[in-house]
Amino acid sequence: MxxxxxxxxxxxxxxxxxxxxxxxxxxxxxxxxxxxxxxxxxxxxxxxxxxxxxxxxxxxxxxxxxxxxxxxxxxxxxxxxxxxxxxxxxxxxxxxxxxxxxxxxxxxxxxxxxxxxxxxxxxxQNRFRNEIYKLKQVLDTKIAGKICCAHVNSNWWRGHCYYDLWWRGLWEKEGGGPTLNHAVHHIDMLNWMEGSLPDAVMAMLANAMHDNSEVEDLSLAILEYPDGSLAQVTSSVIHHGEEQGIVLQCANAKLSVPWNLKAEVSRTNGFPEEGGNQELLEKLEAFYQGIPDLLYExxxxxxxxxxxxxxxxxxxxITGEDGRKTVELITAIYKAGCLKERVVLPISQEEEYYSLEGIIDHAVRFHKKSSSVENFTDTVITLGSYQS
Missing domain, CATH: 3.40.50.720 (NAD(P)-binding Rossmann-like Domain)
Known part of the structure:
Protein backbone atom coordinates (compact mmCIF):
# COMPACT_ATOMS: atom_id res chain seq x y z
CA MET A 1 0.00 0.00 0.00
CA GLN A 125 -2.78 12.53 -19.35
CA ASN A 126 -3.84 12.92 -22.97
CA ARG A 127 -1.59 10.00 -23.89
CA PHE A 128 -4.12 8.01 -21.90
CA ARG A 129 -7.07 9.10 -24.04
CA ASN A 130 -8.29 6.22 -26.20
CA GLU A 131 -8.25 8.26 -29.41
CA ILE A 132 -4.70 9.55 -28.81
CA TYR A 133 -3.38 6.17 -27.73
CA LYS A 134 -4.94 4.47 -30.78
CA LEU A 135 -3.60 7.11 -33.17
CA LYS A 136 -0.09 6.39 -31.87
CA GLN A 137 -0.61 2.66 -32.32
CA VAL A 138 -1.71 3.14 -35.94
CA LEU A 139 1.19 5.51 -36.64
CA ASP A 140 3.68 3.00 -35.24
CA THR A 141 2.60 0.33 -37.72
CA LYS A 142 4.20 2.52 -40.47
CA ILE A 143 1.28 1.61 -42.74
CA ALA A 144 0.52 5.31 -43.22
CA GLY A 145 4.19 6.09 -43.82
CA LYS A 146 6.33 8.79 -42.24
CA ILE A 147 4.95 12.07 -40.95
CA CYS A 148 5.41 14.78 -43.59
CA CYS A 149 3.39 17.57 -41.99
CA ALA A 150 1.68 17.81 -38.59
CA HIS A 151 -0.95 20.34 -37.52
CA VAL A 152 -1.52 20.67 -33.78
CA ASN A 153 -4.42 22.76 -32.53
CA SER A 154 -4.32 23.53 -28.81
CA ASN A 155 -7.33 25.82 -28.98
CA TRP A 156 -8.89 26.86 -25.69
CA TRP A 157 -11.03 29.81 -24.60
CA ARG A 158 -10.65 31.64 -21.29
CA GLY A 159 -12.57 34.74 -20.25
CA HIS A 160 -10.84 37.96 -19.27
CA CYS A 161 -11.21 37.21 -15.54
CA TYR A 162 -9.20 33.98 -15.93
CA TYR A 163 -6.02 36.02 -15.50
CA ASP A 164 -7.32 37.81 -12.40
CA LEU A 165 -6.03 34.93 -10.25
CA TRP A 166 -2.93 36.14 -8.39
CA TRP A 167 -0.36 33.83 -9.98
CA ARG A 168 -1.68 33.73 -13.54
CA GLY A 169 -0.54 36.00 -16.33
CA LEU A 170 2.90 36.61 -14.83
CA TRP A 171 6.14 35.32 -16.34
CA GLU A 172 7.58 34.99 -12.84
CA LYS A 173 4.74 32.84 -11.46
CA GLU A 174 2.99 31.11 -14.39
CA GLY A 175 6.10 30.93 -16.57
CA GLY A 176 4.16 31.85 -19.70
CA GLY A 177 0.71 31.71 -21.28
CA PRO A 178 -1.09 28.93 -23.18
CA THR A 179 2.09 27.80 -24.94
CA LEU A 180 3.42 26.53 -21.61
CA ASN A 181 0.25 25.90 -19.63
CA HIS A 182 -2.26 24.63 -22.19
CA ALA A 183 -0.45 23.48 -25.32
CA VAL A 184 1.94 21.52 -23.10
CA HIS A 185 -0.54 18.63 -23.53
CA HIS A 186 -0.47 18.79 -27.30
CA ILE A 187 3.25 19.46 -27.56
CA ASP A 188 3.90 16.34 -25.48
CA MET A 189 1.63 14.44 -27.89
CA LEU A 190 3.52 15.79 -30.87
CA ASN A 191 6.88 14.82 -29.36
CA TRP A 192 5.45 11.35 -28.68
CA MET A 193 4.19 10.96 -32.26
CA GLU A 194 7.35 12.33 -33.87
CA GLY A 195 9.72 10.45 -31.59
CA SER A 196 12.19 13.36 -31.54
CA LEU A 197 12.46 17.10 -31.12
CA PRO A 198 12.66 19.37 -34.17
CA ASP A 199 15.93 20.92 -35.32
CA ALA A 200 14.60 24.48 -35.45
CA VAL A 201 11.62 26.63 -34.53
CA MET A 202 10.07 29.88 -35.74
CA ALA A 203 7.21 31.50 -33.83
CA MET A 204 5.11 34.57 -33.17
CA LEU A 205 3.53 35.55 -29.85
CA ALA A 206 0.55 37.82 -29.24
CA ASN A 207 -1.89 38.94 -26.57
CA ALA A 208 -5.15 39.63 -28.37
CA MET A 209 -7.78 39.50 -25.63
CA HIS A 210 -6.40 39.65 -22.08
CA ASP A 211 -5.06 43.07 -21.10
CA ASN A 212 -4.75 41.93 -17.46
CA SER A 213 -1.92 39.55 -18.39
CA GLU A 214 1.70 40.21 -19.31
CA VAL A 215 2.07 36.81 -21.04
CA GLU A 216 0.83 35.71 -24.46
CA ASP A 217 -2.70 34.42 -25.01
CA LEU A 218 -1.87 33.20 -28.54
CA SER A 219 1.18 31.76 -30.27
CA LEU A 220 1.80 30.23 -33.67
CA ALA A 221 4.90 28.11 -34.21
CA ILE A 222 6.46 26.27 -37.14
CA LEU A 223 8.77 23.35 -36.34
CA GLU A 224 11.37 21.93 -38.72
CA TYR A 225 12.50 18.31 -38.37
CA PRO A 226 15.75 16.65 -39.50
CA ASP A 227 14.02 14.81 -42.37
CA GLY A 228 12.66 18.07 -43.82
CA SER A 229 9.13 17.62 -42.51
CA LEU A 230 7.28 20.45 -40.75
CA ALA A 231 4.78 20.86 -37.94
CA GLN A 232 2.53 23.78 -37.05
CA VAL A 233 1.40 24.38 -33.45
CA THR A 234 -1.33 26.81 -32.42
CA SER A 235 -1.46 27.60 -28.69
CA SER A 236 -4.44 29.71 -27.71
CA VAL A 237 -6.90 30.75 -25.03
CA ILE A 238 -8.91 32.95 -27.43
CA HIS A 239 -10.56 30.26 -29.60
CA HIS A 240 -14.34 30.01 -29.21
CA GLY A 241 -15.53 26.42 -29.29
CA GLU A 242 -12.19 25.01 -28.10
CA GLU A 243 -11.82 22.72 -31.12
CA GLN A 244 -8.66 20.79 -30.41
CA GLY A 245 -6.91 18.11 -32.37
CA ILE A 246 -3.88 16.81 -34.18
CA VAL A 247 -3.65 16.06 -37.91
CA LEU A 248 -0.78 13.99 -39.26
CA GLN A 249 -0.26 14.18 -43.00
CA CYS A 250 1.80 11.04 -43.58
CA ALA A 251 3.34 9.82 -46.82
CA ASN A 252 0.50 7.39 -47.53
CA ALA A 253 -2.47 8.73 -45.58
CA LYS A 254 -3.86 11.39 -43.26
CA LEU A 255 -4.43 10.34 -39.64
CA SER A 256 -6.09 12.60 -37.11
CA VAL A 257 -7.81 13.09 -33.78
CA PRO A 258 -10.77 13.28 -33.92
CA TRP A 259 -10.30 10.03 -35.86
CA ASN A 260 -10.48 10.65 -39.58
CA LEU A 261 -8.78 8.99 -42.51
CA LYS A 262 -7.91 10.13 -46.00
CA ALA A 263 -5.63 8.35 -48.47
CA GLU A 264 -5.10 9.60 -51.98
CA VAL A 265 -3.84 7.62 -54.97
CA SER A 266 -2.32 9.28 -58.00
CA ARG A 267 -3.63 9.41 -61.55
CA THR A 268 -1.06 9.24 -64.33
CA ASN A 269 -0.94 13.05 -64.37
CA GLY A 270 -0.28 13.36 -60.62
CA PHE A 271 -3.78 14.49 -59.66
CA PRO A 272 -5.74 12.46 -57.07
CA GLU A 273 -7.91 9.58 -58.25
CA GLU A 274 -11.56 9.86 -57.24
CA GLY A 275 -12.35 7.70 -54.22
CA GLY A 276 -8.76 7.53 -52.99
CA ASN A 277 -6.89 4.44 -51.87
CA GLN A 278 -9.76 2.32 -50.57
CA GLU A 279 -7.62 -0.72 -49.87
CA LEU A 280 -5.31 1.28 -47.60
CA LEU A 281 -8.22 3.05 -45.93
CA GLU A 282 -9.88 -0.26 -45.10
CA LYS A 283 -6.62 -1.67 -43.74
CA LEU A 284 -6.02 1.35 -41.50
CA GLU A 285 -9.63 1.46 -40.31
CA ALA A 286 -9.63 -2.26 -39.47
CA PHE A 287 -6.42 -1.91 -37.46
CA TYR A 288 -7.77 1.13 -35.56
CA GLN A 289 -11.07 -0.55 -34.73
CA GLY A 290 -9.23 -3.66 -33.56
CA ILE A 291 -7.26 -1.82 -30.86
CA PRO A 292 -8.88 -2.50 -27.46
CA ASP A 293 -9.84 0.48 -25.31
CA LEU A 294 -7.62 1.45 -22.41
CA LEU A 295 -8.81 0.15 -19.04
CA TYR A 296 -8.48 3.65 -17.54
CA GLU A 297 -8.32 7.03 -19.26
CA ILE A 318 5.85 9.64 -19.05
CA THR A 319 9.16 10.32 -17.33
CA GLY A 320 10.99 13.45 -16.28
CA GLU A 321 12.98 13.17 -19.49
CA ASP A 322 9.71 13.39 -21.44
CA GLY A 323 8.63 16.38 -19.40
CA ARG A 324 11.94 18.09 -20.07
CA LYS A 325 11.65 17.55 -23.85
CA THR A 326 8.28 19.28 -23.82
CA VAL A 327 9.68 22.22 -21.83
CA GLU A 328 12.64 22.45 -24.22
CA LEU A 329 10.39 22.79 -27.25
CA ILE A 330 8.21 25.35 -25.46
CA THR A 331 11.34 27.29 -24.47
CA ALA A 332 12.43 27.33 -28.11
CA ILE A 333 9.00 28.67 -29.12
CA TYR A 334 9.27 31.46 -26.53
CA LYS A 335 12.82 32.29 -27.55
CA ALA A 336 11.85 32.42 -31.25
CA GLY A 337 8.78 34.54 -30.48
CA CYS A 338 10.63 36.98 -28.25
CA LEU A 339 13.62 37.37 -30.57
CA LYS A 340 11.55 37.14 -33.76
CA GLU A 341 14.10 34.83 -35.32
CA ARG A 342 14.70 31.18 -36.19
CA VAL A 343 15.92 29.25 -33.14
CA VAL A 344 18.01 26.08 -33.34
CA LEU A 345 17.65 23.26 -30.83
CA PRO A 346 18.91 22.05 -28.40
CA ILE A 347 18.84 24.90 -25.87
CA SER A 348 22.24 24.85 -24.13
CA GLN A 349 22.97 25.57 -20.47
CA GLU A 350 24.95 28.63 -21.54
CA GLU A 351 21.92 30.28 -23.15
CA GLU A 352 19.97 32.94 -21.26
CA TYR A 353 16.69 31.16 -22.01
CA TYR A 354 17.91 28.07 -20.11
CA SER A 355 16.84 29.59 -16.77
CA LEU A 356 13.59 31.19 -15.66
CA GLU A 357 15.55 34.32 -14.73
CA GLY A 358 16.81 34.54 -18.30
CA ILE A 359 13.34 34.04 -19.72
CA ILE A 360 11.93 36.72 -17.41
CA ASP A 361 14.69 39.15 -18.40
CA HIS A 362 13.97 38.77 -22.12
CA ALA A 363 10.24 38.03 -22.21
CA VAL A 364 7.81 40.23 -24.09
CA ARG A 365 5.37 41.84 -21.65
CA PHE A 366 2.16 42.62 -23.46
CA HIS A 367 0.34 44.29 -20.55
CA LYS A 368 0.88 45.10 -16.89
CA LYS A 369 -1.11 43.09 -14.38
CA SER A 370 -2.25 45.68 -11.87
CA SER A 371 -4.76 43.77 -9.68
CA SER A 372 -5.58 40.20 -8.69
CA VAL A 373 -7.78 37.91 -6.60
CA GLU A 374 -6.57 35.18 -4.21
CA ASN A 375 -9.04 32.45 -5.15
CA PHE A 376 -12.12 31.91 -7.30
CA THR A 377 -15.31 30.63 -5.70
CA ASP A 378 -16.26 28.89 -8.98
CA THR A 379 -14.08 25.76 -9.25
CA VAL A 380 -15.62 24.23 -12.39
CA ILE A 381 -12.97 23.76 -15.10
CA THR A 382 -12.66 22.11 -18.53
CA LEU A 383 -9.89 19.65 -19.37
CA GLY A 384 -9.99 19.83 -23.15
CA SER A 385 -12.00 18.29 -25.96
CA TYR A 386 -11.28 16.94 -29.38
CA GLN A 387 -13.81 18.06 -31.97
CA SER A 388 -13.95 18.05 -35.72
Whole structure:
Protein backbone atom coordinates (compact mmCIF):
# COMPACT_ATOMS: atom_id res chain seq x y z
CA MET A 1 0.00 0.00 0.00
CA UNK A 2 1.52 3.28 -1.15
CA UNK A 3 0.95 6.36 1.01
CA UNK A 4 0.18 9.47 -1.06
CA UNK A 5 0.36 13.19 -0.37
CA UNK A 6 -1.23 15.78 -2.66
CA UNK A 7 0.32 19.25 -2.57
CA UNK A 8 -1.75 22.05 -4.09
CA UNK A 9 -5.51 21.66 -3.73
CA UNK A 10 -6.56 23.79 -6.67
CA UNK A 11 -8.56 23.14 -9.83
CA UNK A 12 -6.58 20.12 -11.04
CA UNK A 13 -6.30 18.32 -7.69
CA UNK A 14 -9.70 16.58 -7.97
CA UNK A 15 -8.42 14.74 -11.05
CA UNK A 16 -5.53 13.40 -8.95
CA UNK A 17 -7.60 12.65 -5.85
CA UNK A 18 -10.33 10.88 -7.80
CA UNK A 19 -7.74 8.98 -9.82
CA UNK A 20 -6.01 7.80 -6.65
CA UNK A 21 -9.31 6.80 -5.05
CA UNK A 22 -9.93 4.46 -8.00
CA UNK A 23 -7.23 2.18 -6.56
CA UNK A 24 -8.08 1.72 -2.85
CA UNK A 25 -6.18 -1.59 -2.63
CA UNK A 26 -2.97 -0.01 -3.94
CA UNK A 27 -2.75 3.46 -2.43
CA UNK A 28 -4.08 5.68 0.33
CA UNK A 29 -4.13 9.48 0.53
CA UNK A 30 -2.53 10.33 3.88
CA UNK A 31 -1.93 14.07 3.45
CA UNK A 32 -3.32 17.14 1.70
CA UNK A 33 -1.27 20.33 1.62
CA UNK A 34 -2.09 23.86 0.48
CA UNK A 35 -0.99 27.35 1.46
CA UNK A 36 -4.73 27.91 1.94
CA UNK A 37 -5.40 25.02 4.36
CA UNK A 38 -9.13 25.62 4.24
CA UNK A 39 -9.06 24.31 0.67
CA UNK A 40 -7.38 21.13 1.86
CA UNK A 41 -9.91 20.79 4.69
CA UNK A 42 -12.76 21.17 2.19
CA UNK A 43 -11.28 18.45 -0.06
CA UNK A 44 -10.77 16.18 2.94
CA UNK A 45 -14.44 16.54 3.83
CA UNK A 46 -15.68 16.25 0.23
CA UNK A 47 -13.85 12.98 -0.39
CA UNK A 48 -14.25 11.65 3.17
CA UNK A 49 -10.49 11.20 3.51
CA UNK A 50 -8.70 9.95 6.61
CA UNK A 51 -5.67 12.20 6.20
CA UNK A 52 -3.70 15.04 7.73
CA UNK A 53 -3.83 18.62 6.44
CA UNK A 54 -0.76 20.85 6.12
CA UNK A 55 -0.20 24.44 4.97
CA UNK A 56 3.48 23.92 4.03
CA UNK A 57 5.03 21.07 2.07
CA UNK A 58 8.31 21.06 4.00
CA UNK A 59 6.44 20.87 7.31
CA UNK A 60 4.55 17.93 5.87
CA UNK A 61 7.75 16.17 4.77
CA UNK A 62 9.36 16.79 8.20
CA UNK A 63 6.31 15.64 10.17
CA UNK A 64 7.32 11.99 10.40
CA UNK A 65 4.22 10.94 8.46
CA UNK A 66 4.89 7.94 6.20
CA UNK A 67 4.69 9.25 2.61
CA UNK A 68 5.74 7.24 -0.44
CA UNK A 69 4.54 9.46 -3.30
CA UNK A 70 3.96 13.22 -3.53
CA UNK A 71 1.64 14.63 -6.22
CA UNK A 72 2.63 18.22 -7.05
CA UNK A 73 -0.45 20.15 -8.23
CA UNK A 74 0.65 23.71 -7.49
CA UNK A 75 1.28 26.70 -9.79
CA UNK A 76 4.28 26.02 -12.07
CA UNK A 77 6.80 28.32 -10.35
CA UNK A 78 7.09 26.01 -7.30
CA UNK A 79 6.97 22.64 -9.10
CA UNK A 80 10.74 22.28 -9.00
CA UNK A 81 11.19 23.29 -5.36
CA UNK A 82 8.47 20.98 -4.04
CA UNK A 83 9.48 18.06 -6.25
CA UNK A 84 13.15 18.30 -5.26
CA UNK A 85 12.36 18.62 -1.54
CA UNK A 86 10.05 15.60 -1.80
CA UNK A 87 12.63 13.48 -3.62
CA UNK A 88 15.32 14.51 -1.14
CA UNK A 89 12.96 13.19 1.54
CA UNK A 90 12.94 9.82 -0.27
CA UNK A 91 9.54 10.20 -1.92
CA UNK A 92 8.55 9.37 -5.46
CA UNK A 93 6.97 12.33 -7.26
CA UNK A 94 4.19 12.94 -9.78
CA UNK A 95 4.43 16.49 -11.18
CA UNK A 96 1.54 18.24 -12.92
CA UNK A 97 2.15 19.94 -16.24
CA UNK A 98 4.30 21.78 -17.05
CA UNK A 99 7.19 19.95 -15.37
CA UNK A 100 8.71 23.38 -14.61
CA UNK A 101 8.90 26.78 -16.34
CA UNK A 102 12.57 26.38 -17.28
CA UNK A 103 15.11 23.79 -18.38
CA UNK A 104 17.38 24.67 -15.46
CA UNK A 105 14.68 23.60 -13.02
CA UNK A 106 13.92 20.47 -15.05
CA UNK A 107 17.56 19.44 -14.94
CA UNK A 108 17.73 20.03 -11.17
CA UNK A 109 14.65 17.82 -10.76
CA UNK A 110 16.16 15.06 -12.92
CA UNK A 111 19.37 15.23 -10.89
CA UNK A 112 17.37 14.90 -7.65
CA UNK A 113 15.56 11.85 -9.04
CA UNK A 114 18.88 10.20 -9.90
CA UNK A 115 20.57 11.25 -6.65
CA UNK A 116 17.80 9.82 -4.49
CA UNK A 117 17.06 6.76 -6.66
CA UNK A 118 13.34 7.51 -6.75
CA UNK A 119 10.81 7.77 -9.57
CA UNK A 120 9.51 11.03 -11.05
CA UNK A 121 6.60 11.06 -13.48
CA UNK A 122 5.18 14.06 -15.34
CA UNK A 123 1.48 14.44 -16.06
CA UNK A 124 0.55 14.27 -19.74
CA GLN A 125 -2.78 12.53 -19.35
CA ASN A 126 -3.84 12.92 -22.97
CA ARG A 127 -1.59 10.00 -23.89
CA PHE A 128 -4.12 8.01 -21.90
CA ARG A 129 -7.07 9.10 -24.04
CA ASN A 130 -8.29 6.22 -26.20
CA GLU A 131 -8.25 8.26 -29.41
CA ILE A 132 -4.70 9.55 -28.81
CA TYR A 133 -3.38 6.17 -27.73
CA LYS A 134 -4.94 4.47 -30.78
CA LEU A 135 -3.60 7.11 -33.17
CA LYS A 136 -0.09 6.39 -31.87
CA GLN A 137 -0.61 2.66 -32.32
CA VAL A 138 -1.71 3.14 -35.94
CA LEU A 139 1.19 5.51 -36.64
CA ASP A 140 3.68 3.00 -35.24
CA THR A 141 2.60 0.33 -37.72
CA LYS A 142 4.20 2.52 -40.47
CA ILE A 143 1.28 1.61 -42.74
CA ALA A 144 0.52 5.31 -43.22
CA GLY A 145 4.19 6.09 -43.82
CA LYS A 146 6.33 8.79 -42.24
CA ILE A 147 4.95 12.07 -40.95
CA CYS A 148 5.41 14.78 -43.59
CA CYS A 149 3.39 17.57 -41.99
CA ALA A 150 1.68 17.81 -38.59
CA HIS A 151 -0.95 20.34 -37.52
CA VAL A 152 -1.52 20.67 -33.78
CA ASN A 153 -4.42 22.76 -32.53
CA SER A 154 -4.32 23.53 -28.81
CA ASN A 155 -7.33 25.82 -28.98
CA TRP A 156 -8.89 26.86 -25.69
CA TRP A 157 -11.03 29.81 -24.60
CA ARG A 158 -10.65 31.64 -21.29
CA GLY A 159 -12.57 34.74 -20.25
CA HIS A 160 -10.84 37.96 -19.27
CA CYS A 161 -11.21 37.21 -15.54
CA TYR A 162 -9.20 33.98 -15.93
CA TYR A 163 -6.02 36.02 -15.50
CA ASP A 164 -7.32 37.81 -12.40
CA LEU A 165 -6.03 34.93 -10.25
CA TRP A 166 -2.93 36.14 -8.39
CA TRP A 167 -0.36 33.83 -9.98
CA ARG A 168 -1.68 33.73 -13.54
CA GLY A 169 -0.54 36.00 -16.33
CA LEU A 170 2.90 36.61 -14.83
CA TRP A 171 6.14 35.32 -16.34
CA GLU A 172 7.58 34.99 -12.84
CA LYS A 173 4.74 32.84 -11.46
CA GLU A 174 2.99 31.11 -14.39
CA GLY A 175 6.10 30.93 -16.57
CA GLY A 176 4.16 31.85 -19.70
CA GLY A 177 0.71 31.71 -21.28
CA PRO A 178 -1.09 28.93 -23.18
CA THR A 179 2.09 27.80 -24.94
CA LEU A 180 3.42 26.53 -21.61
CA ASN A 181 0.25 25.90 -19.63
CA HIS A 182 -2.26 24.63 -22.19
CA ALA A 183 -0.45 23.48 -25.32
CA VAL A 184 1.94 21.52 -23.10
CA HIS A 185 -0.54 18.63 -23.53
CA HIS A 186 -0.47 18.79 -27.30
CA ILE A 187 3.25 19.46 -27.56
CA ASP A 188 3.90 16.34 -25.48
CA MET A 189 1.63 14.44 -27.89
CA LEU A 190 3.52 15.79 -30.87
CA ASN A 191 6.88 14.82 -29.36
CA TRP A 192 5.45 11.35 -28.68
CA MET A 193 4.19 10.96 -32.26
CA GLU A 194 7.35 12.33 -33.87
CA GLY A 195 9.72 10.45 -31.59
CA SER A 196 12.19 13.36 -31.54
CA LEU A 197 12.46 17.10 -31.12
CA PRO A 198 12.66 19.37 -34.17
CA ASP A 199 15.93 20.92 -35.32
CA ALA A 200 14.60 24.48 -35.45
CA VAL A 201 11.62 26.63 -34.53
CA MET A 202 10.07 29.88 -35.74
CA ALA A 203 7.21 31.50 -33.83
CA MET A 204 5.11 34.57 -33.17
CA LEU A 205 3.53 35.55 -29.85
CA ALA A 206 0.55 37.82 -29.24
CA ASN A 207 -1.89 38.94 -26.57
CA ALA A 208 -5.15 39.63 -28.37
CA MET A 209 -7.78 39.50 -25.63
CA HIS A 210 -6.40 39.65 -22.08
CA ASP A 211 -5.06 43.07 -21.10
CA ASN A 212 -4.75 41.93 -17.46
CA SER A 213 -1.92 39.55 -18.39
CA GLU A 214 1.70 40.21 -19.31
CA VAL A 215 2.07 36.81 -21.04
CA GLU A 216 0.83 35.71 -24.46
CA ASP A 217 -2.70 34.42 -25.01
CA LEU A 218 -1.87 33.20 -28.54
CA SER A 219 1.18 31.76 -30.27
CA LEU A 220 1.80 30.23 -33.67
CA ALA A 221 4.90 28.11 -34.21
CA ILE A 222 6.46 26.27 -37.14
CA LEU A 223 8.77 23.35 -36.34
CA GLU A 224 11.37 21.93 -38.72
CA TYR A 225 12.50 18.31 -38.37
CA PRO A 226 15.75 16.65 -39.50
CA ASP A 227 14.02 14.81 -42.37
CA GLY A 228 12.66 18.07 -43.82
CA SER A 229 9.13 17.62 -42.51
CA LEU A 230 7.28 20.45 -40.75
CA ALA A 231 4.78 20.86 -37.94
CA GLN A 232 2.53 23.78 -37.05
CA VAL A 233 1.40 24.38 -33.45
CA THR A 234 -1.33 26.81 -32.42
CA SER A 235 -1.46 27.60 -28.69
CA SER A 236 -4.44 29.71 -27.71
CA VAL A 237 -6.90 30.75 -25.03
CA ILE A 238 -8.91 32.95 -27.43
CA HIS A 239 -10.56 30.26 -29.60
CA HIS A 240 -14.34 30.01 -29.21
CA GLY A 241 -15.53 26.42 -29.29
CA GLU A 242 -12.19 25.01 -28.10
CA GLU A 243 -11.82 22.72 -31.12
CA GLN A 244 -8.66 20.79 -30.41
CA GLY A 245 -6.91 18.11 -32.37
CA ILE A 246 -3.88 16.81 -34.18
CA VAL A 247 -3.65 16.06 -37.91
CA LEU A 248 -0.78 13.99 -39.26
CA GLN A 249 -0.26 14.18 -43.00
CA CYS A 250 1.80 11.04 -43.58
CA ALA A 251 3.34 9.82 -46.82
CA ASN A 252 0.50 7.39 -47.53
CA ALA A 253 -2.47 8.73 -45.58
CA LYS A 254 -3.86 11.39 -43.26
CA LEU A 255 -4.43 10.34 -39.64
CA SER A 256 -6.09 12.60 -37.11
CA VAL A 257 -7.81 13.09 -33.78
CA PRO A 258 -10.77 13.28 -33.92
CA TRP A 259 -10.30 10.03 -35.86
CA ASN A 260 -10.48 10.65 -39.58
CA LEU A 261 -8.78 8.99 -42.51
CA LYS A 262 -7.91 10.13 -46.00
CA ALA A 263 -5.63 8.35 -48.47
CA GLU A 264 -5.10 9.60 -51.98
CA VAL A 265 -3.84 7.62 -54.97
CA SER A 266 -2.32 9.28 -58.00
CA ARG A 267 -3.63 9.41 -61.55
CA THR A 268 -1.06 9.24 -64.33
CA ASN A 269 -0.94 13.05 -64.37
CA GLY A 270 -0.28 13.36 -60.62
CA PHE A 271 -3.78 14.49 -59.66
CA PRO A 272 -5.74 12.46 -57.07
CA GLU A 273 -7.91 9.58 -58.25
CA GLU A 274 -11.56 9.86 -57.24
CA GLY A 275 -12.35 7.70 -54.22
CA GLY A 276 -8.76 7.53 -52.99
CA ASN A 277 -6.89 4.44 -51.87
CA GLN A 278 -9.76 2.32 -50.57
CA GLU A 279 -7.62 -0.72 -49.87
CA LEU A 280 -5.31 1.28 -47.60
CA LEU A 281 -8.22 3.05 -45.93
CA GLU A 282 -9.88 -0.26 -45.10
CA LYS A 283 -6.62 -1.67 -43.74
CA LEU A 284 -6.02 1.35 -41.50
CA GLU A 285 -9.63 1.46 -40.31
CA ALA A 286 -9.63 -2.26 -39.47
CA PHE A 287 -6.42 -1.91 -37.46
CA TYR A 288 -7.77 1.13 -35.56
CA GLN A 289 -11.07 -0.55 -34.73
CA GLY A 290 -9.23 -3.66 -33.56
CA ILE A 291 -7.26 -1.82 -30.86
CA PRO A 292 -8.88 -2.50 -27.46
CA ASP A 293 -9.84 0.48 -25.31
CA LEU A 294 -7.62 1.45 -22.41
CA LEU A 295 -8.81 0.15 -19.04
CA TYR A 296 -8.48 3.65 -17.54
CA GLU A 297 -8.32 7.03 -19.26
CA UNK A 298 -6.97 10.48 -18.40
CA UNK A 299 -5.38 11.12 -15.02
CA UNK A 300 -6.69 7.80 -13.71
CA UNK A 301 -4.90 5.98 -16.53
CA UNK A 302 -1.64 7.75 -15.86
CA UNK A 303 -1.92 7.22 -12.09
CA UNK A 304 -2.44 3.50 -12.73
CA UNK A 305 0.73 3.51 -14.85
CA UNK A 306 2.75 5.35 -12.19
CA UNK A 307 1.56 3.06 -9.41
CA UNK A 308 2.54 0.03 -11.51
CA UNK A 309 5.99 1.50 -12.20
CA UNK A 310 6.65 2.10 -8.50
CA UNK A 311 5.26 -1.32 -7.53
CA UNK A 312 7.32 -3.16 -10.16
CA UNK A 313 10.48 -1.06 -10.15
CA UNK A 314 10.02 -0.03 -13.79
CA UNK A 315 9.86 3.37 -15.50
CA UNK A 316 6.54 5.20 -15.90
CA UNK A 317 5.28 5.87 -19.40
CA ILE A 318 5.85 9.64 -19.05
CA THR A 319 9.16 10.32 -17.33
CA GLY A 320 10.99 13.45 -16.28
CA GLU A 321 12.98 13.17 -19.49
CA ASP A 322 9.71 13.39 -21.44
CA GLY A 323 8.63 16.38 -19.40
CA ARG A 324 11.94 18.09 -20.07
CA LYS A 325 11.65 17.55 -23.85
CA THR A 326 8.28 19.28 -23.82
CA VAL A 327 9.68 22.22 -21.83
CA GLU A 328 12.64 22.45 -24.22
CA LEU A 329 10.39 22.79 -27.25
CA ILE A 330 8.21 25.35 -25.46
CA THR A 331 11.34 27.29 -24.47
CA ALA A 332 12.43 27.33 -28.11
CA ILE A 333 9.00 28.67 -29.12
CA TYR A 334 9.27 31.46 -26.53
CA LYS A 335 12.82 32.29 -27.55
CA ALA A 336 11.85 32.42 -31.25
CA GLY A 337 8.78 34.54 -30.48
CA CYS A 338 10.63 36.98 -28.25
CA LEU A 339 13.62 37.37 -30.57
CA LYS A 340 11.55 37.14 -33.76
CA GLU A 341 14.10 34.83 -35.32
CA ARG A 342 14.70 31.18 -36.19
CA VAL A 343 15.92 29.25 -33.14
CA VAL A 344 18.01 26.08 -33.34
CA LEU A 345 17.65 23.26 -30.83
CA PRO A 346 18.91 22.05 -28.40
CA ILE A 347 18.84 24.90 -25.87
CA SER A 348 22.24 24.85 -24.13
CA GLN A 349 22.97 25.57 -20.47
CA GLU A 350 24.95 28.63 -21.54
CA GLU A 351 21.92 30.28 -23.15
CA GLU A 352 19.97 32.94 -21.26
CA TYR A 353 16.69 31.16 -22.01
CA TYR A 354 17.91 28.07 -20.11
CA SER A 355 16.84 29.59 -16.77
CA LEU A 356 13.59 31.19 -15.66
CA GLU A 357 15.55 34.32 -14.73
CA GLY A 358 16.81 34.54 -18.30
CA ILE A 359 13.34 34.04 -19.72
CA ILE A 360 11.93 36.72 -17.41
CA ASP A 361 14.69 39.15 -18.40
CA HIS A 362 13.97 38.77 -22.12
CA ALA A 363 10.24 38.03 -22.21
CA VAL A 364 7.81 40.23 -24.09
CA ARG A 365 5.37 41.84 -21.65
CA PHE A 366 2.16 42.62 -23.46
CA HIS A 367 0.34 44.29 -20.55
CA LYS A 368 0.88 45.10 -16.89
CA LYS A 369 -1.11 43.09 -14.38
CA SER A 370 -2.25 45.68 -11.87
CA SER A 371 -4.76 43.77 -9.68
CA SER A 372 -5.58 40.20 -8.69
CA VAL A 373 -7.78 37.91 -6.60
CA GLU A 374 -6.57 35.18 -4.21
CA ASN A 375 -9.04 32.45 -5.15
CA PHE A 376 -12.12 31.91 -7.30
CA THR A 377 -15.31 30.63 -5.70
CA ASP A 378 -16.26 28.89 -8.98
CA THR A 379 -14.08 25.76 -9.25
CA VAL A 380 -15.62 24.23 -12.39
CA ILE A 381 -12.97 23.76 -15.10
CA THR A 382 -12.66 22.11 -18.53
CA LEU A 383 -9.89 19.65 -19.37
CA GLY A 384 -9.99 19.83 -23.15
CA SER A 385 -12.00 18.29 -25.96
CA TYR A 386 -11.28 16.94 -29.38
CA GLN A 387 -13.81 18.06 -31.97
CA SER A 388 -13.95 18.05 -35.72
Missing amino acids: LHIAVVGIGNISPSHIEGLLAFPDRCQIVALCDIYPEKAEAAKKKYNLDCKVFDDHQTMLDSGLSIDVVHVCTPPYVHGEIAIHSMDAGCHVVVEKPMAPSLKECDAMLEAEKRNQVTMACIA GHTGEIDDVLSAIENGTRPM
